[in-house]
Amino acid sequence: MSTTKSDHIPRATIERLSVYLQVLENMQREGIDVISSGPLAEACDVNASQIRKDLTYFGEFGVRGVGYHVPALIQSIAKSLGVDHEWNCVLIGVGNLGKALLGHREFAKRGFHIVGAFDCDPFKIGEEFSGLEVVCTRRLKERVADLDVRIGIITTPPERAQRAANHLVEAGIRGILNYAPARITVPEKVHVEYVDFFHHLYSLTFNISTRSS
Amino acid sequence: MSTTKSDHIPRATIERLSVYLQVLENMQREGIDVISSGPLAEACDVNASQIRKDLTYFGEFGVRGVGYHVPALIQSIAKSLGVDHEWNCVLIGVGNLGKALLGHREFAKRGFHIVGAFDCDPFKIGEEFSGLEVVCTRRLKERVADLDVRIGIITTPPERAQRAANHLVEAGIRGILNYAPARITVPEKVHVEYVDFFHHLYSLTFNISTRSS
Numbered sequence: 001m002s003t004t005k006s007d008h009i010p011r012a013t014i015e016r017l018s019v020y021l022q023v024l025e026n027m028q029r030e031g032i033d034v035i036s037s038g039p040l041a042e043a044c045d046v047n048a049s050q051i052r053k054d055l056t057y058f059g060e061f062g063v064r065g066v067g068y069h070v071p072a073l074i075q076s077i078a079k080s081l082g083v084d085h086e087w088n089c090v091l092i093g094v095g096n097l098g099k100a101l102l103g104h105r106e107f108a109k110r111g112f113h114i115v116g117a118f119d120c121d122p123f124k125i126g127e128e129f130s131g132l133e134v135v136c137t138r139r140l141k142e143r144v145a146d147l148d149v150r151i152g153i154i155t156t157p158p159e160r161a162q163r164a165a166n167h168l169v170e171a172g173i174r175g176i177l178n179y180a181p182a183r184i185t186v187p188e189k190v191h192v193e194y195v196d197f198f199h200h201l202y203s204l205t206f207n208i209s210t211r212s213s
Numbered sequence: 214m215s216t217t218k219s220d221h222i223p224r225a226t227i228e229r230l231s232v233y234l235q236v237l238e239n240m241q242r243e244g245i246d247v248i249s250s251g252p253l254a255e256a257c258d259v260n261a262s263q264i265r266k267d268l269t270y271f272g273e274f275g276v277r278g279v280g281y282h283v284p285a286l287i288q289s290i291a292k293s294l295g296v297d298h299e300w301n302c303v304l305i306g307v308g309n310l311g312k313a314l315l316g317h318r319e320f321a322k323r324g325f326h327i328v329g330a331f332d333c334d335p336f337k338i339g340e341e342f343s344g345l346e347v348v349c350t351r352r353l354k355e356r357v358a359d360l361d362v363r364i365g366i367i368t369t370p371p372e373r374a375q376r377a378a379n380h381l382v383e384a385g386i387r388g389i390l391n392y393a394p395a396r397i398t399v400p401e402k403v404h405v406e407y408v409d410f411f412h413h414l415y416s417l418t419f420n421i422s423t424r425s426s
Contacts, residue, residue: 014419018412023396026371045396081415082422100313106371106394110411150421151414158239158319175417177410181319183236183258191420193413197390198323199231200406201364202294204388206227207404208363209295 009080013054017077019044020051024074036067083111088149090116090173092164093156094124094134097179101155102130115147116140118167120160137167144171151175158182165192222293226267230290232257233264237287249280296324301362303329303386305377306369307337307347310392314368315343328360329353331380333373350380357384364388371395378405 009017023043027035037055041048055068057080078084089107091098091114101107102114117132119125124134135143143149152168154161154176161180168176169186176192178184186192222230236256240248250268254261268281270293291297302320304311304327314320315327330345332338337347348356356362365381367374367389374393381389382399389405391397399405 009419011416014416015412018409018415019396021415022394022409022411026395043396080419082418083415087414087418096313096316100309103309106411110414112414151417174421177413177417181235182239183232183256191417193416195408195410195413196231196235197408198235198319199228200390200408201300201323201325202231202234202296203224203227203406204364204390204404205295205300206222206293208387 009057013057014081016044016046016050016054017081019046020054021074021077021081021083024070024077028070028074033070034067035070040068086111086113087151088113088115088147089151089153089177090114090118090140090144090147090149090168091153091155092118092137092140092167093154093160093180094119094121094127094129095155095157098155099129101153101179102132112151114153115149116143118143137164140167141171144173149173151177154178154180154184156180222270226270227294229257229259229263229267230294232259233267234287234290234294234296237283237290241283241287246283247280248283253281299324299326300364301326301328301360302364302366302390303327303331303353303357303360303362303381304366304368305331305350305353305380306367306373306393307332307334307340307342308368308370311368312342314366314392315345325364327366328362329356331356350377353380354384357386362386364390367391367393367397369393 037048037052041051044051089112091101094117102117107114117129117134118137118140119134120137125136127134150173152173154164156164158181161178161182162184165176165184165186169190174190176186176190177195178192179195181196181198184192250261250265254264257264302325304314307330315330320327330342330347331350331353332347333350338349340347363386365386367377369377371394374391374395375397378389378397378399382403387403389399389403390408391405392408394409394411397405
């Protein structure tokens with residue numbers, strides 16, 4: 001439950017934690033208050049011993065013979081992941097995907113507020129999408145300073161991703177979610193996550209191809 | 214280079230292969246014909262011995278003291294991943310994100326053709342987006358039979374994801390790309406990939422939170 005302990009949570013566990021969190025939140029919506037590791041593991045598509053091992057990072061939430069207390073476990077996982085509070089984000093690249101994300105209700109529902117939309121296209125600057133006025137990317141740094149923003153979302157075409165990343169780094173952003181199908185280079189202190197649709201599509205085609213052959 | 218060999222490629226390698234492919238394609242666009250493992254590894258953000266090991270699955274493409282022949286390596290990786298030919302896809306859920314994906318030029322560029330758009334909302338049925346008419350999800354099976362479709366993309370709200378998956382499975386779809394923030398259950402022969410934005414956001418918040426503390 002302590003943050004010191006979460007420093008040592010391995011990356012693979014973090015990935016599973018976000019799945020557990022999603023499944024537990026669904027359970028909570030369905031009114032489930034206590035869940036044992038068996039059904040929880042099944043719903044999360046992992047084995048029960050794995051889930052028990054992962055959850056030991058959060059102290060003793062399991063009650064032997066009863067199960068896990070859903071709201072307490074949600075709160076504890078959320079705290080460890082840093083999502084027990086709200087996060088302000090900015091988005092660079094107001095194309096189709098950018099607009100879709102600006103209008104995606106799940107972001108705000110989960111505490112991620114997109115508070116700024118940036119683009120370098122003069123035809124887009126000044127237009128409004130989902131209540132946000134598109135601002136010139138050159139003004140990113142001053143805007144980020146005004147708001148408490150720590151996450152940048154890149155939805156530019158691939159050839160503009162690095163420039164967008166440079167703007168975010170210069171503005172002091174600590175984490176980047178990159179939807180552009182391009183690798184970007186940033187200083188070590190900045191964390192980048194790639195939302196790469198094609199990586200997932202390639203996994204599908206690989207699996208379909210090898211399984212059918 | 215043989216498909217028999219690719220059957221044994223581990224999942225982690227597949228994930229890296231899609232990164233190598235992306236980086237190599239960028240290099241090809243920039244006119245680079247031969248690349249040695251050092252700079253290739255750096256561009257892909259992996260170590261050189263890892264890349265050499267991964268590429269052994271594709272036979273001997275490296276020429277000692279020279280490097281890898283970019284076009285041959287691209288072709289070979291693409292073949293192993295099953296993306297040396299085109300794939301037809303259908304999409305269920307024509308909301309903001311669905312529309313953005315229908316208009317996303319990278320899909321067709323990389324050989325993924327969305328040939329059908331489905332929704333159960335009577336107000337959307339018959340509307341046209343990016344040249345595709347939205348069709349009632351109940352008609353998915355007949356449409357899939359007409360076209361050579363093997364991949365289904367789910368962009369519904371979370372509570373409708375399972376129903377969408379059921380339709381896809383019933384229509385004989387072999388691979389599902391699920392953008393809805395919900396776990397889905399499908400028969401073992403169907404492969405599911407989750408494009409989970411929040412999993413990536415949680416990795417960011419976790420990293421930002423633990424590194425700043």
